[in-house]
Structures are given as C-alpha cells and as structure tokens.
Amino acid sequence: MTDFFSALWLGFLHVQIIDGVVPVVVYVIAGGSVAALLLWGVTKRWILTAALAMTAGAVAAVALWLVCVRWLDLFGGSLGTPTYLWLAGALAAVAVGVASLFRRGALRRSVAVIAVLSSAAVGTLGINAGFGLNQSIGDLLNIVVEKPLRLPAASASTQNPGAPAQPLWETWVPPADMPAQGRTGTVSIPNTSSGFSARSAGLYLPPAALTATPPRLPVVLMLMGHPGNPDPLPISQVLDRYAAANHGLAPIVLVADQVGAEVKDTGCVDSRIGKARTYLTQDVIPWMRTNLNASPDPRLWTIAGYSNGGQCAISLGAEHPEMFGTVISVSGEEFPGASSPADALQRLFDGDARKYEQAKPLTLLAQHSYTGTTAVFTAAKDDPRFLLVAQKFAAAAQAAGMDAQLREIPHGGHGAAALAGGLQAAFAVAYPALELSPPGREATSSPSAKGP
Incomplete structure (x- = not known):
C-alpha cells in the first residue's frame, strides 16, 4: 500500500x-x-x-x-x-x-x-x-523529484589528470555508440563541510559523456532562481542543440541547490540561515572534481546562474577566478537580497553594512584585476530592471580586465524565454573559451535538436 x-x-x-x-x-x-x-x-x-x-x-x-x-x-x-x-x-x-x-x-x-x-x-x-519556468506540479511546489542518474566511469584513456595537448574540438571523433541527445537526472551531494540542507542537484550529461570511452569534458556549475528548483532541463535543452552542431560535445552541467530545502534566499553567502557559499565551494565543487569525468583545467570550468543564481555566479566568479574560467549571468540580481536590502542586511549579514557591501559583485569586481576570464551577461529588453543590472555587470567586468560581453535578448521578460535566450547567447561565446568549438568565432547550434 x-x-x-x-x-x-x-x-x-x-x-x-x-x-x-x-x-x-x-x-x-x-x-x-x-x-x-x-x-x-x-x-x-x-x-x-x-x-x-x-x-x-x-x-x-x-x-x-x-x-x-x-x-x-x-x-x-x-x-x-x-x-x-x-x-x-x-x-x-x-x-x-x-x-x-x-x-x-x-x-x-x-x-x-x-x-x-x-x-x-x-x-x-x-x-x-x-x-514558463515551472513545468510540473513538483516544480511549482519546489519539490525535486528524484531521478537518480548513474555516472559513467572514466575510461582508461581519460584517467590522465593533465590537460589535453590539443583542444577537444580538434581531436574528438564521435563514436558510433554516441546518442543523439544528452541525459538528465539527479545526484545527491554530501554537505560534509557546510552542513547546508540542500535538495538533490540536477545533472546533465551531454552525448559525448555517454559514450563507451568518454573524454574529459568542460564543466558548468549552474544555479537557478529563487524560489525555484535545481532543474537541469532548461540548460540541457540549450546544450543539446549545441552538441548536435558540435559533434556531441557539450559541457557536463551540475545544477546545485543554493537556496536549500527550505527555499530561502541565501544570497549565496554564509549566514545564520545556512552556509550556502561553503556548500558550493567546499562541498559541491570537490564532489564534482571527484565524481564527474571532468577536465581538471579551471579554464574549462564555468559558473553560471539565472536571476538569484545569476548574482551568485558573478560573485563566485569574481571571488574565485582560480576556480572558473568563464562566468555566465542570465538576468542576474545586482547583489544578495536585492529585492529587499534592509531585510537582507539583517537576515544575511546581521546588520553589518560593511560586510554586506563587501559581498556585492560590483564591489568584488572593483577590487580585483582579471586576466583570462570570459564573462557573458544577458537580460531581456522587456525586463528593464535586470537589463540595467546586466549592463552594470558587463561594464564593471570589462573595467576589471575580464573579456566580458553584454547580450540583450529581444524579449522574454524575467521568465523562461529570457533564460533560454540568455543561455543560447552565452554559450555561443563560451564554447570557444571551453575549447568545444574553434576559436575566433562564436559557436553555432542546431535549431532542430530537441531537449530530453
């Protein structure tokens, strides 16, 4: 029963x-x-x-x-x-x-x-x-429906921890056993260092990762909005189209839960409501390095996010350039708790205004100089508040030395169309940086490919 x-x-x-x-x-x-x-x-x-x-x-x-x-x-x-x-x-x-x-x-x-x-x-x-973001009742209720995904073991030819001598777009030949589309599911990540109560993470394995002898692939750590779910479907649909046009090559994507099981706006910082930042940097990323058949080269690692997660992406990317070579912020918030700064000051920073200011992405970008980091900021033209934020981020990132670009999506508001359009535009720029397509020009995707 x-x-x-x-x-x-x-x-x-x-x-x-x-x-x-x-x-x-x-x-x-x-x-x-x-x-x-x-x-x-x-x-x-x-x-x-x-x-x-x-x-x-x-x-x-x-x-x-x-x-x-x-x-x-x-x-x-x-x-x-x-x-x-x-x-x-x-x-x-x-x-x-x-x-x-x-x-x-x-x-x-x-x-x-x-x-x-x-x-x-x-x-x-x-x-x-x-x-258009919540496709099912589970999504609407912020409940992650478990779909355990078996992780392919790295083949003997991919055990070498060093970076490949040549980029994948030059050396990869898709085998006959490669599926046409990637696969999505869920994985459970221990919170050993942080104690943060997170829901299961979403995972996308591209076609190249599902072959008998998969290559070590670039990796994306993706963060969704608040409230929301660590759902890999939106980004998997975009990357399946890119994979179809690039010999099955796409990054492995882990969609982590930065808002936690109680679906609170953590701002991606450590606070009394949970150590979200420690969870991402000391639990999630080490788990990815250990369990995913991923490139060890930080140049080929991407931090990406949408809305609430977009703020997390640029703040983590600005604070940890040694971890991520590419930053993607889709319709990102300007700073932690941007919808209610007075509440965030007390709830996330215990009233410490200086600590709050130091956590803001624009502050982080102004304090550092970056070389070798690619950044893409997107927002829809009919989402003026977040478009202004994207413009600020792009200007600040360029001033700090990042190879930063702004992409304005024709329409989409602050919903699914802006997310899909933003990811589509961002990965056109990111693919060459991740060595999944030839350098010097933007990557193309297949308009006919469908997501899983």
Missing part, C-alpha cells in the same frame, strides 16, 4: 501544468462553473451582486499589486501586465463563486465551491505559464 501511495504522489508531482491536458481541463471546469453560476437563476439582485463581486475581485487584485509590487517590492520589479490580468480575472471569478455560496440550493453551492477552487487554480496556472 505504501508503494501505491508513493507512486501516486510521484505521478501527481510529474503532472505537466503548462502544456498537456490538465491545464485545459482546469480551464474548462473553471469557465463552465463560473458561467453556470452567472446564468443560474438570473434576477436583478443577482446581476447587481455578481457585478459587485467581480468588481471587488478586481479591486483586490489592484490592492495586492499596490502593496506587494509597488510599495513592498517583494518581487524585485514589475511582474508584467499578463500576470496582473490573470490575477484580476481569477479573483473576480473567485468572488463570483464566494457570492454564490450565499444563494439557496445545495447544488448551486457545490458548483460555487468548484468555481472557487478551479478559478484559483486557473489564476495560478495562467501566471505560472506566463513565466
């Missing part, structure tokens, strides 16, 4: 909420139940009541926008017009359902309950689809 409920729970977490039949069913139920309530026993009094209810729902949406977005700035900027329209529509529909609960008839009240629940679900699904 336990196995049955476990399987049922896993099946529930895997339910797709952007595409597929489930969202359509929810939309139909919500629309049908609200329409039935509006047309059920129409009287002048009910028309007035329903109109007032819908108005109250819309007013509540405006109030939430004023308090949460304009006054408290809980999300670090605007959430976009589609989000506000979904919120207003959902709350108006919920209000009609609530008003119907006070009308006579058990059947009507039952339909009203269905309308309230399904309308709330529709608002959630619609807003989530607008950002």
Whole structure:
C-alpha cells in the first residue's frame, strides 16, 4: 500500500501544468462553473451582486499589486501586465463563486465551491505559464523529484589528470555508440563541510559523456532562481542543440541547490540561515572534481546562474577566478537580497553594512584585476530592471580586465524565454573559451535538436 501511495504522489508531482491536458481541463471546469453560476437563476439582485463581486475581485487584485509590487517590492520589479490580468480575472471569478455560496440550493453551492477552487487554480496556472519556468506540479511546489542518474566511469584513456595537448574540438571523433541527445537526472551531494540542507542537484550529461570511452569534458556549475528548483532541463535543452552542431560535445552541467530545502534566499553567502557559499565551494565543487569525468583545467570550468543564481555566479566568479574560467549571468540580481536590502542586511549579514557591501559583485569586481576570464551577461529588453543590472555587470567586468560581453535578448521578460535566450547567447561565446568549438568565432547550434 505504501508503494501505491508513493507512486501516486510521484505521478501527481510529474503532472505537466503548462502544456498537456490538465491545464485545459482546469480551464474548462473553471469557465463552465463560473458561467453556470452567472446564468443560474438570473434576477436583478443577482446581476447587481455578481457585478459587485467581480468588481471587488478586481479591486483586490489592484490592492495586492499596490502593496506587494509597488510599495513592498517583494518581487524585485514589475511582474508584467499578463500576470496582473490573470490575477484580476481569477479573483473576480473567485468572488463570483464566494457570492454564490450565499444563494439557496445545495447544488448551486457545490458548483460555487468548484468555481472557487478551479478559478484559483486557473489564476495560478495562467501566471505560472506566463513565466514558463515551472513545468510540473513538483516544480511549482519546489519539490525535486528524484531521478537518480548513474555516472559513467572514466575510461582508461581519460584517467590522465593533465590537460589535453590539443583542444577537444580538434581531436574528438564521435563514436558510433554516441546518442543523439544528452541525459538528465539527479545526484545527491554530501554537505560534509557546510552542513547546508540542500535538495538533490540536477545533472546533465551531454552525448559525448555517454559514450563507451568518454573524454574529459568542460564543466558548468549552474544555479537557478529563487524560489525555484535545481532543474537541469532548461540548460540541457540549450546544450543539446549545441552538441548536435558540435559533434556531441557539450559541457557536463551540475545544477546545485543554493537556496536549500527550505527555499530561502541565501544570497549565496554564509549566514545564520545556512552556509550556502561553503556548500558550493567546499562541498559541491570537490564532489564534482571527484565524481564527474571532468577536465581538471579551471579554464574549462564555468559558473553560471539565472536571476538569484545569476548574482551568485558573478560573485563566485569574481571571488574565485582560480576556480572558473568563464562566468555566465542570465538576468542576474545586482547583489544578495536585492529585492529587499534592509531585510537582507539583517537576515544575511546581521546588520553589518560593511560586510554586506563587501559581498556585492560590483564591489568584488572593483577590487580585483582579471586576466583570462570570459564573462557573458544577458537580460531581456522587456525586463528593464535586470537589463540595467546586466549592463552594470558587463561594464564593471570589462573595467576589471575580464573579456566580458553584454547580450540583450529581444524579449522574454524575467521568465523562461529570457533564460533560454540568455543561455543560447552565452554559450555561443563560451564554447570557444571551453575549447568545444574553434576559436575566433562564436559557436553555432542546431535549431532542430530537441531537449530530453
């Protein structure tokens, strides 16, 4: 019986909420139940009541926008017009359902309950689809669904810890057994040094890593946003396209969980809420060196991140150039706790303003000089707040000596399109630096290749 409920729970977490039949069913139920309530026993009094209810729902949406977005700035900027329209529509529909609960008839009240629940679900699904980052119920609930991935053993020909005499793009010949696409899954990383409570990490193994005698490959340590999951799917879809155009070559990617099991904004620093930075530098990276068939050359290691993780990427890359040769920040936040600096000052730095200032990426970049580090900063043009941050980062990195580039994505806001577009643009620059494609020109990818 336990196995049955476990399987049922896993099946529930895997339910797709952007595409597929489930969202359509929810939309139909919500629309049908609200329409039935509006047309059920129409009287002048009910028309007035329903109109007032819908108005109250819309007013509540405006109030939430004023308090949460304009006054408290809980999300670090605007959430976009589609989000506000979904919120207003959902709350108006919920209000009609609530008003119907006070009308006579058990059947009507039952339909009203269905309308309230399904309308709330529709608002959630619609807003989530607008950002496009949470593909399943598990993603939406910030639950990592375990998918253990067996790590290929390094072949005898790849045991030499030294860097190869020639770059892979020159020497690699894809064997007949190489699959067309990479593979994703999860791995558990011990928190021996940090004690940080992290969820399982995501892992992407490119096609070249899945052959009988895989080469030592470049590595990417990827960090996602907050709230969010260490999901390897977005970056794997981008790298599968690059692998298809580059003889199966792509970096191995480990997506670590810098926000932890409690999904808190750690800022990627050590604080009273957890030693996130120690976890990344002293637990995750040593685990990667020991367990992945990766190049030992730090020039071929990349730190990458999106949003919250984008800030982590540039701060770690700026602080540890000896660990990473390439830095990628996609729609990165400007500094730890950027959405609420006053709260972050107390929560992450115990009120120490000097310590807070020293942790900011722009401060780190101004204090050091870098040679041999490639950096790419991206953001969407319709995400002005984060585009300004990317511009600041690129200018500061260039001034500090990094080979830094800014890539402005045509559209995508602060969602999945900006993430995919940012990674696509960044790896065009990163591939030659990682010796996966010829130097002197940007790498190309295959538009027809699909992610796993």
